[in-house]
Amino acid sequence: MTTTPERKRRPRADALRNYERLLAAAETAFRVRGVHAPLEGVARDAGVAIGTLYGHFPNRRALLGALLRERNEALFALGDKLIAQSARDAERALERWIRAVVEHAAAYQGLAAELVGGTDDEASELHASCVRMVEIGERLAGQARAAGAIRPEVRGQDVFALMNAAAWLRENGSAQQADRLVDFTIAGMRERTL
Amino acid sequence: MTTTPERKRRPRADALRNYERLLAAAETAFRVRGVHAPLEGVARDAGVAIGTLYGHFPNRRALLGALLRERNEALFALGDKLIAQSARDAERALERWIRAVVEHAAAYQGLAAELVGGTDDEASELHASCVRMVEIGERLAGQARAAGAIRPEVRGQDVFALMNAAAWLRENGSAQQADRLVDFTIAGMRERTL
DNA sequence: ACCTGAACACCGTTCAAGT
DNA sequence: ACCTGAACACCGTTCAAGT
Numbered sequence: 001m002t003t004t005p006e007r008k009r010r011p012r013a014d015a016l017r018n019y020e021r022l023l024a025a026a027e028t029a030f031r032v033r034g035v036h037a038p039l040e041g042v043a044r045d046a047g048v049a050i051g052t053l054y055g056h057f058p059n060r061r062a063l064l065g066a067l068l069r070e071r072n073e074a075l076f077a078l079g080d081k082l083i084a085q086s087a088r089d090a091e092r093a094l095e096r097w098i099r100a101v102v103e104h105a106a107a108y109q110g111l112a113a114e115l116v117g118g119t120d121d122e123a124s125e126l127h128a129s130c131v132r133m134v135e136i137g138e139r140l141a142g143q144a145r146a147a148g149a150i151r152p153e154v155r156g157q158d159v160f161a162l163m164n165a166a167a168w169l170r171e172n173g174s175a176q177q178a179d180r181l182v183d184f185t186i187a188g189m190r191e192r193t194l
Numbered sequence: 195m196t197t198t199p200e201r202k203r204r205p206r207a208d209a210l211r212n213y214e215r216l217l218a219a220a221e222t223a224f225r226v227r228g229v230h231a232p233l234e235g236v237a238r239d240a241g242v243a244i245g246t247l248y249g250h251f252p253n254r255r256a257l258l259g260a261l262l263r264e265r266n267e268a269l270f271a272l273g274d275k276l277i278a279q280s281a282r283d284a285e286r287a288l289e290r291w292i293r294a295v296v297e298h299a300a301a302y303q304g305l306a307a308e309l310v311g312g313t314d315d316e317a318s319e320l321h322a323s324c325v326r327m328v329e330i331g332e333r334l335a336g337q338a339r340a341a342g343a344i345r346p347e348v349r350g351q352d353v354f355a356l357m358n359a360a361a362w363l364r365e366n367g368s369a370q371q372a373d374r375l376v377d378f379t380i381a382g383m384r385e386r387t388l
Numbered sequence: 389a390c391c392t393g394a395a396c397a398c399c400g401t402t403c404a405a406g407t
Numbered sequence: 408a409c410c411t412g413a414a415c416a417c418c419g420t421t422c423a424a425g426t
Contacts, residue, residue: 015409038399049411054401116367158378161371165359173310177355181379184352188382209390232418243392248420 019056021046026063034109035064064114065125072129075104079136086140091149094140095186098163101133102182105167106175112167116160134160150189158189213250215240220257228303229258258308259319266323269298273330280334285343288334289380292357295327296376299361306361310354328354344383352383 011019025045029037039060043053057063078100086093105112115133118126138156145152162185170178205213219240223231233254237247251257272294280287299306309327312320332350339346356379364372 012408018410039401040399050400051402051412052410055409060400113366116363154378157371158374161363161367161375162378164367165363165375168362169310169355169359172307173355173358177351180352181355181359184348184356184382185375185379186382187385188378188380191381191385206389212391233420234418244419245393245421246391249390254419 015056018046018048018052022048022053022056022063023067026067030064030067030108030111035060035111035114036109039063061114061124061126064111065129068126068129071104071107072132075100076132076136079133079140083136083139083143086143090140090144090147091190094144094150094159097136097140098159098182098186101163102166102170102178105164106170106178109171112164112171115167116164130160133163137163151191154189209250212240212242212246216242216247216250216257217261220261224258224261224302224305229254229305229308230303233257255308255318255320258305259323262320262323265298265301266326269294270326270330273327273334277330277333277337280337284334284338284341285384288338288344288353291330291334292353292376292380295331295357296360296364296372299358300364300372303365306358306365309361310358324354327357331357345385348383 022042025042026037029042029045039053040050042063043050046053053063057066079097082093082097105115114126115130118124118130134156136156137159141150141154141156141159144150145154162182166178166182166185169181216236219236220231223236223239233247234244236257237244240247247257251260273291276287276291299309308320309324312318312324328350330350331353335344335348335350335353338344339348356376360372360376360379363375
């Protein structure tokens with residue numbers, strides 16, 4: 001019934017406010033300076049001491065994980081929608097998913113690396129998100145395989161890897177190059193005669 | 195006639211020795227810890243003070259550039275060889291080039307990022323190397339295009355981008371994933387009906 | 389001409405002391 | 408229960424003093 005989200009059990013009002021402020025400040029800092037932006041600056045922008053930041057988030061990854069939660073909700077919702085649409089046009093659904101996640105993973109400089117690495121770091125909050133993304137990719141790839149739209153050896157992991165590689169390219173090179181890579185790779189997944 | 199390489203004009207014997215030692219130490223450090231390995235440690239391993247390192251190399255990029263020179267020689271030689279062979283089998287030459295450079299660009303963790311970024315940093319020694327790689331890629335792609343082996347819109351830049359993205363994947367994820375990405379993308383470059 | 393290493397700047401992280 | 412900010416560790420880079 002509460003409009004404000006609860007972590008554990010009724011946090012103090014100022015703690016909750018600081019938590020939100022830290023997330024907002026991190027969002028801006030990460031977007032502008034990348035995921036390795038100085039945490040000191042994040043704390044300052046949030047109007048709290050550096051110790052407060054560490055009180056809420058034990059490390060940078062935890063902060064990033066919390067930050068991506070909302071964003072991921074929207075993405076997973078799209079994934080589910082596309083899985084539903086996949087019965088009609090599996091190839092198009094898969095391609096839309098790929099492009100959406102590339103956009104997502106390129107939101108902050110350095111995010112793509114965090115995501116590919118996150119797959120095997122069981123502890124991090126990012127891990128679950130990564131697994132979920134691979135699952136959705138596998139679902140969509142599975143439908144596309146069944147429909148004969150893509151080569152039978154394309155797995156969810158391949159889709160995930162491609163998306164991160166393209167996002168990384170978008171961060172470090174030009175968005176155009178990233179799009180072209182995605183084009184070629186999608187074409188290659190489609191190709192039947194290897 | 196001298197067996198030791200000369201920079202500028204007869205450097206002092208100890209300076210030359212330190213230069214070589216620094217390169218050797220950096221090679222090991224970068225290979226083990228990546229291109230962001232602490233330079234302090236590189237200097238220590240080379241048996242010189244940190245100031246000496248900076249005396250020879252104004253920044254990390256310069257050190258990396260010098261380090262890659264020899265390695266690049268071999269790579270460019272291979273490139274020339276493949277261009278010659280390209281008349282016989284353009285597609286195979288291009289593919290061999292791609293796989294060779296992926297291997298090269300994944301030598302040190304973080305190198306791929308340095309390479310993609312290096313294209314527009316005119317000042318760095320890396321710049322020339324990157325341009326050269328794009329040129330070789332363009333040469334080989336051109337022959338493959340002319341032979342009708344790949345789609346007409348594939349450019350040297352695409353090949354360069356793909357190689358770096360795959361190398362990055364090899365650094366951050368598994369080598370297997372990287373290879374699969376390369377497989378799909380090469381297949382996509384081959385595909386005629388977009 | 390080149391080397392040394394102390395010195396400074398910067399940032400991540402911890403923790404004793406406060407409220 | 409949470410916040411503060413000084414303190415420590417670590418690393419990049421500079422530069423005055425040496426040889």
